[in-house]
Amino acid sequence: MPGMSMVQALNSAIDVMLGRDPDVVIFGEDVGYYGGVFRVTEGLQKKHGDHRVFDAPIAEGGMLGTAVGMGAYGLRPIVEIQFADYIYPATDQLISAAARLRYRSGGEFWAPITVRAPCGGGIFGGQTHSQSVEAIFTHVCGLKTVIPSNPYDAKGLLISAIEDDDPVVFFEPKRLYNGPFDGHPDRPSVPWTQHPQSEVPDGYYTVPLGQAAVARPGDAVTVLAYGTMVHVALAAAEEAEIDAEIIDLRTLLPLDIDTVVDSVKKTGRCVIAHEATRTCGYGAELAALVQEHCFYHLEAPIVRVTGWDTPYPHIFEWEYFPGPQRVADGMRRAIEG
Amino acid sequence: MPGMSMVQALNSAIDVMLGRDPDVVIFGEDVGYYGGVFRVTEGLQKKHGDHRVFDAPIAEGGMLGTAVGMGAYGLRPIVEIQFADYIYPATDQLISAAARLRYRSGGEFWAPITVRAPCGGGIFGGQTHSQSVEAIFTHVCGLKTVIPSNPYDAKGLLISAIEDDDPVVFFEPKRLYNGPFDGHPDRPSVPWTQHPQSEVPDGYYTVPLGQAAVARPGDAVTVLAYGTMVHVALAAAEEAEIDAEIIDLRTLLPLDIDTVVDSVKKTGRCVIAHEATRTCGYGAELAALVQEHCFYHLEAPIVRVTGWDTPYPHIFEWEYFPGPQRVADGMRRAIEG
Amino acid sequence: MPRFAAGAVERPDIAVPAQQTHPLAYQLIRVLDDEGAAVGAWDPKLSPETLRRGLRAMMLTRAYDDRMFRQQRQGKISFYMKCTGEEAIGVGQAFALAPDDMLFATYRQQGLLIARDWPILDMMCECYSNSHDRLKGRQLPVLYSARAASFFSLAGNLGIQYPQAVGWAMASAIKGDHRIAASWIGEGSTAEPDFHHALTFASVYRAPVILNVVNNQWAISSHQEIAGGEAATFAARAIGFGLASLRVDGNDFLAVYGATQWAAERARANHGATLIEMFTYRAAPHSTSDDPTRYRPENEGRNWPYGDPIERLSRHLIRLGEWSPERHKQLEAELVDYVREVGREAESYGTMQTGPHFSVRTMFEDVFKEMPWHLRRQRQELGV
Amino acid sequence: MPRFAAGAVERPDIAVPAQQTHPLAYQLIRVLDDEGAAVGAWDPKLSPETLRRGLRAMMLTRAYDDRMFRQQRQGKISFYMKCTGEEAIGVGQAFALAPDDMLFATYRQQGLLIARDWPILDMMCECYSNSHDRLKGRQLPVLYSARAASFFSLAGNLGIQYPQAVGWAMASAIKGDHRIAASWIGEGSTAEPDFHHALTFASVYRAPVILNVVNNQWAISSHQEIAGGEAATFAARAIGFGLASLRVDGNDFLAVYGATQWAAERARANHGATLIEMFTYRAAPHSTSDDPTRYRPENEGRNWPYGDPIERLSRHLIRLGEWSPERHKQLEAELVDYVREVGREAESYGTMQTGPHFSVRTMFEDVFKEMPWHLRRQRQELGV
Numbered sequence A, B: 001m002p003g004m005s006m007v008q009a010l011n012s013a014i015d016v017m018l019g020r021d022p023d024v025v026i027f028g029e030d031v032g033y034y035g036g037v038f039r040v041t042e043g044l045q046k047k048h049g050d051h052r053v054f055d056a057p058i059a060e061g062g063m064l065g066t067a068v069g070m071g072a073y074g075l076r077p078i079v080e081i082q083f084a085d086y087i088y089p090a091t092d093q094l095i096s097a098a099a100r101l102r103y104r105s106g107g108e109f110w111a112p113i114t115v116r117a118p119c120g121g122g123i124f125g126g127q128t129h130s131q132s133v134e135a136i137f138t139h140v141c142g143l144k145t146v147i148p149s150n151p152y153d154a155k156g157l158l159i160s161a162i163e164d165d166d167p168v169v170f171f172e173p174k175r176l177y178n179g180p181f182d183g184h185p186d187r188p189s190v191p192w193t194q195h196p197q198s199e200v201p202d203g204y205y206t207v208p209l210g211q212a213a214v215a216r217p218g219d220a221v222t223v224l225a226y227g228t229m230v231h232v233a234l235a236a237a238e239e240a241e242i243d244a245e246i247i248d249l250r251t252l253l254p255l256d257i258d259t260v261v262d263s264v265k266k267t268g269r270c271v272i273a274h275e276a277t278r279t280c281g282y283g284a285e286l287a288a289l290v291q292e293h294c295f296y297h298l299e300a301p302i303v304r305v306t307g308w309d310t311p312y313p314h315i316f317e318w319e320y321f322p323g324p325q326r327v328a329d330g331m332r333r334a335i336e337g
Numbered sequence C, D: 001m002p003r004f005a006a007g008a009v010e011r012p013d014i015a016v017p018a019q020q021t022h023p024l025a026y027q028l029i030r031v032l033d034d035e036g037a038a039v040g041a042w043d044p045k046l047s048p049e050t051l052r053r054g055l056r057a058m059m060l061t062r063a064y065d066d067r068m069f070r071q072q073r074q075g076k077i078s079f080y081m082k083c084t085g086e087e088a089i090g091v092g093q094a095f096a097l098a099p100d101d102m103l104f105a106t107y108r109q110q111g112l113l114i115a116r117d118w119p120i121l122d123m124m125c126e127c128y129s130n131s132h133d134r135l136k137g138r139q140l141p142v143l144y145s146a147r148a149a150s151f152f153s154l155a156g157n158l159g160i161q162y163p164q165a166v167g168w169a170m171a172s173a174i175k176g177d178h179r180i181a182a183s184w185i186g187e188g189s190t191a192e193p194d195f196h197h198a199l200t201f202a203s204v205y206r207a208p209v210i211l212n213v214v215n216n217q218w219a220i221s222s223h224q225e226i227a228g229g230e231a232a233t234f235a236a237r238a239i240g241f242g243l244a245s246l247r248v249d250g251n252d253f254l255a256v257y258g259a260t261q262w263a264a265e266r267a268r269a270n271h272g273a274t275l276i277e278m279f280t281y282r283a284a285p286h287s288t289s290d291d292p293t294r295y296r297p298e299n300e301g302r303n304w305p306y307g308d309p310i311e312r313l314s315r316h317l318i319r320l321g322e323w324s325p326e327r328h329k330q331l332e333a334e335l336v337d338y339v340r341e342v343g344r345e346a347e348s349y350g351t352m353q354t355g356p357h358f359s360v361r362t363m364f365e366d367v368f369k370e371m372p373w374h375l376r377r378q379r380q381e382l383g384v
C-alpha cells in the first residue's frame, strides 16, 4: 500500500483493468507512446501493447464515434479527452449515440465506454484548460457522471466506471493530480503521500458508483461538494471553525440522494460548492432537489458558492476560484439565514 | 394586422430584417430554394436573393463555424438548425467560439449570430425530433437563450435577437408553429388566427430580450413556464380552476428575475414547468433562484413538472409530455404543500 | 444518356495500393449494359439462382416500401421513408457480404435487412410501434435495430453511424476477428464531421471496413452540389486519406455486388478500407413529410439515365433465359399478397393509433442497465 | 537528403481548373536550392529590400520567441510556444498577402503579426497579462488578438478558426469586397471536424480563402502519421473537394511567398480557394509544458533535410551580394537587444506574478455587450 498520487492511482486502475479484462482498451491524444500529457497512461503501452493503448488523431468526436463502435463490438473502451474543455466536439456522439443507444435499440446494443477528462482550474491554464463542464452531461439521460476527490476513490471509481455497462463521463480535477489542494495557492503545495487517502491498494478493488462519502461529519451546516471543492470546503470549515458536515458526492449521476437528504435534514442548512459557472450548473439541480426533499427542515436559503458566470480568466484565476474564504462566507450565510 | 401563425410571424421577422439591414443573411439545411422544412423561410430567397438566403451543407458545426466568421466580418447571420436535436455537432463552435469571442478578444471581436431551431415534442417525431435542449445553452456564459410562446412575441423577439450583438439561441416550439396547443392532443387543433396573439404587425417592432410576460395574473400559485408549456399551464389553471399566476419567461437568459421574484413573493408557491428532461434542466436553475430570492416567502416546496429523464419515446409521447393534468397536480401539490 | 459505358473500368487486384484505385473515383463501374448483358471485369458471375434471389429481395423491398408508405397515408404509422430506385444497394451489398459482417446503415438501406431474410413482420411491428415491436415503441418508424442480423441500431442523427463502423472494425482487427464492418451515408450527410472522422480513423488504423456513400442526388431539397458534389465526386473524398476508392452504378445489381465483393475481400485480407460511391437516384420523395414537386424538375426521375435496378436485373435474367416477363409479373403479385398478409398479422399486434403498445412502464427502462432511484420515482409519479 | 529538387514544380496559371493543380499535392514547391540560388517558376522575384525585411521579421520572431520562452522558465509568464524553424510561414505569408486580408491563425504563426509590424510590446503585454494587456489578462500567453492588424482572436481550441475564415471569406464575397481570408491549422489538427467543414464550405461557396496546413511533423508527441499523413499528403485532402492544392517547402521563404501569392491572386480573382500544405519541422518543443526528448529521436531535428528558413534566406541574400555574415550577426545582436529593451518596457507594465494587472472588476465585462443583472450581482458578491 504505497502512497499514490491521483495520477498514479488512475494509472493503476487502468493497468489493473487492462490486465484483468482483455476487452479493455484505452486511447486518446498522446496517450500511447508518450503516456498522456498528465502521464496518466505512462508505461501502459509498453506493458500492454499498442493494440490496447494507443494514440488517437486529434478528433474528440472521432474518438467517441469509434468508441461507440468498439463498445458495440464488445470492447470496453476508455477514451481520454486531453482537457474537459475540448469535449464539445464529442458531445454529439456522447449524447446522441452513447447515451441513447441502449434505449433506442430496446436493449440490443449499449456503449460501455468510459470517457476520462481532466477538469477544473488552478493551473493558470486560461479559459480553455480550466473548465468544469459536468452539468452539460448530468442533464443528459443515459450518462453517468463521476468526479473523484482523492487517489483511493479515483482508482476505485474508475474501475467501477470501466466495468459499468453504461457510458460514464469521468472528470478528474487536474489540480488534484499531484496533491490535495485546499484552495490556498499561496501556500506550499502538499504531495498526496502525506494524505491518508493516498493509501491505495495495488490490485483490484472498487468504489461503487452512486455512493457519496461524508468527508467530515458535522452539525452546523451541510456542504455538498465534489472534486477539488471537497478539500476547499474542509479547509473552510477548519479555518472558520464551523462544524460543517461535508459531503463528497463522488458520483453526480446517479446521485446518492439519501446521504444528501439525511445530512440536510440533520443540519437544516445547506451550502453547495462547485467550480463550474453558476447558472444551470450542477448546483442548481442540487438546490432544487434539496428544497424538494428537505423543505420543511430548511432554516435558511440554500447557498451556492461557485465559479462566476464568466470564462475562466487567466490572470484572475484566484478571484474566479471559489476558495475557502468564499465557502466559509457561504456557510455563515447559510447558518445566519 | 392579419392573423399570423408562428411560422408566418417568424418569416415576417426575417423578411423585415433582411429588408432593413443589408448585413443580415440566413442559411441552413433546405432553407433557401425550398424555404425550410417548416416553411419559415418560404419565399425569402426569391425576394432577397441567394446571397442573402441560402442552403447549407448538412453540417451544423460548419454552419456555426462559418457564421462566426461572417459575424467577425460584420454580417448578422441567422442560422437555422433543422431540429434542436441536431444542434450537438454545433456545440463546439457555439460554446468555444461564439460565446467566448467577445470576452477572449477583450471586446475586439464578437459574434452577432442568431441560431434558430425548432424544439419540443408533440408531433410524434420520436427522440430525435422532439428534444428541448435549452439547459445546455443557459449554462454557457456568453449565450442568450430565447423561447417564444406565440406569434407576436416570436416576431418581436426574433427581431431583437437578430439585432443583438451577442449570440442568441432561439428555440421555436414546433408544436406551436401552426396553432396554440394546450396539451390536449385528443382535441381538435386550433389555428393561430383565433388567438389574440396572432395579431402581428406587418412591419418592424421588437419585444425586448430579458423581459418576461404575465400570461395570466393570479394569486394562488406562481407557474414559471415558457414555450408550449405556457399554453398547457393556462389550460391547467382553467380546468383545475386554480387562480394561478402564469409567467411566460420568453427569455431564459438573461432571466427577468424581478417578475419571477415579485410573483412568488406574492403567491408564496411556485411550480416550474418545462418539457425538457428534469435533472439539470432549466427548472433546476429556476428552483435554485426562487429559493435563494424568496425563501422566507415560500410556503411549500417548489414543484417541478417536466419531461421525464428518458429520451422522448415515439409512442408514449403523451405519457412523456407534461400535460395539463400533470401541471394541475403540480399546482395542487404546491398549494397543499 | 449514360455517360459511362458498362464494362469499361478495369478491376485492379484486391491487394493493389490504394493510390492505384484513385482514377476509379472519377469513373463509374457498370456491369449491366443497355441490353441487359453483363460485361467487363467487375461481373461477379453469379448463378441464376443467386440473381433470382437478389431480384426477389429487391422486389420484396419495393413491395414492402409501397405498403408502408400507404400505411402512413392511412394514419396507421407516423412516418415512412422509401428507398425506391435504390434497392440494388441494400440488397446487392448484403448479398456480397458475409452474413455476420456488421452493418451500420442509414434509414434508406432496408434492403440490407430484407436480403438477410430478416422478417418483414418484425420490421412492420417496429413501424407500428405495436406490442411486438422489439424497440418497445421508442423509435420512429424505419429506425430498425436487429442485432441477430448483425444490423446496428439506426439513428435519426445523420452520419453518426459512420465512425462507429470504423470503431467496430478496429475492434474486430484488435481481436483478430475475420468479420468486417460496412457503413452507409447519404451524399448530403458527407458534410457532417462523422464522415471526416470515419475516413481519418479508417486510414490511420487501416480498419477493415467498407464506407459507402449513397449519392442519390438529393438531400431532402438540396441537390448534391450543396454537399460539394459538383466540384469532385464523392468517391474522390477517399484520395486525401489514401483510402481505396470506387465509384459504382448503384442501380446495377451486378456492379454493386462486384464492387462490394472486391472491397470486402480487400478489407478481410487486411489491405485496408474502401470508400465506395454508389451513384443512384432517389426516385421517391425524401419521406412521407416531403413534397419533391416543390424543388425538383418534374421529369428528372423519368429521365434518369441509369434506369431502374429491378427492371435492369430482371431484363438480364430474361436475357439469360432464366426469367420471363410473366414470372416477373407473377412474383410481383405474389409479393404484394405476401406483404399484405404479413401486414395483417402485424396490424393484429397493434398499430400506432389503436395499440396495443408496450406497457408505459417500459418508458423508464433501458435508459440505464439498472434503473436509478430518480427514474423509479418518476415512474411512480406517472403512476405506472 | 532533400527528396524534391528546387525549381522542379511547374507553376500553373492562377485561373487553372482546380483539378489541374492536384498533381502538385504530391510534389514540393521549392525555390531556394542547396546553394541558396532561387530557381524555377515559383520564384516571386522579390527585391533585395523586401528579402531583407523578410529576413529581419523572421529573425525578430525568433529573438522574440527565445526571450519569451526564457521568461516562462523564469516564472514571469505562465506558458509559451515557439515557432522555431517555422518562421518562414508566418512571415512569408504575411508578406504575400494584402495588409487588410484577414488572418485566422494558430498559436504558431506569431510571425504574421511581426511581419505586419505589430508591436512586440503589445504581444509581450498579452503574455504578461499585465496592465497594458488589451485582452485584460483573460487569455493564455500567445493567444493574441489584433483587429487593427486584421488578425483574428486566437483560440485555444484546435481547428475552430478554420471554418471561421471560410465564413469571413464568404461574407467578403457576399459584400463584393476585395479582401480575402487566410487560415492556418496544424497537421495534427486536420483530424478535427472544422477542417472538413472548412473544405466543404470553401468548395460549395467558392470562398476567397487560403487554407494552410502547417505540417511540422509533430502534434505534441504524435507523429503526423497519427493524423493520416503517411497514407496521403495533407495537400491531397483538397482533391476530394475539388479545391486547388499546393504542397510547399515551408522552410523556403521564397517558395512560401510564391505559393501564397499564387493562391491569393487566385482567390481574389474569384477562382476559388486553395489548400496549401506547408511542409516544415517543429524544431522547438511543443510548448513550455513539453519535453520532446521523451518521444522523438534525438537527431531528427538536426538531420532535417530542408534546413533552417533563416539560414537559407540569409545565404540567398549573401549569394546575391545583398547581405553578409557580418551584417547577419550584427542584426541578430541588434534584435536581441531590441527585444530585451522592449521586454523591459513591457515588464514595467507588470508581469503575471507581480502585476499590475487589469482591475478585477473587468473579469465580469465583455461576457455580454451589456452586463446582465446576474453578473452585476456576482461582481458585488466578490466585492469588486
Ligand SMILES: Cc1ncc(C[n+]2csc(CCOP(=O)(O)OP(=O)(O)O)c2C)c(N)n1
Pocket (backbone or CB within 6 Å): B029, B058, B082, B086, C106, C108, C156, C157, C158, C185, C186, C187, C188, C189, C190, C214, C216, C218, C219, C220, C282, C286
Ligand atoms: C445531424 C442531422 N442533421 C439534419 C437532419 C435532418 N435530415 C434528415 S434526412 C436529411 C437529408 C439527408 O440527405 P442524404 O444524406 O443525401 O440522404 P438521403 O436522404 O438522400 O438518403 C436531413 C437534412 C438529421 N436527421 N440529422
Ligand SMILES: Cc1ncc(C[n+]2csc(CCOP(=O)(O)OP(=O)(O)O)c2C)c(N)n1
Pocket (backbone or CB within 6 Å): A029, A058, A082, A086, D106, D108, D156, D157, D158, D185, D186, D187, D188, D189, D190, D214, D216, D218, D219, D220, D282, D286
Ligand atoms: C480541440 C482541442 N483538442 C486538443 C487540444 C490539446 N492540444 C493542444 S496543441 C495540440 C497538438 C496540435 O498539433 P498540430 O495541430 O500538429 O499543431 P502544432 O502544435 O504542431 O503546431 C493538442 C492535442 C486542443 N488545444 N484543442
Ligand SMILES: [Mg+2]
Pocket (backbone or CB within 6 Å): C186, C187, C188, C214, C215, C216, C217, C218, C219, C220, C282
Ligand atoms: Mg441523398
Ligand SMILES: [Mg+2]
Pocket (backbone or CB within 6 Å): D186, D187, D188, D214, D215, D216, D217, D218, D219, D220, D282
Ligand atoms: Mg504539428
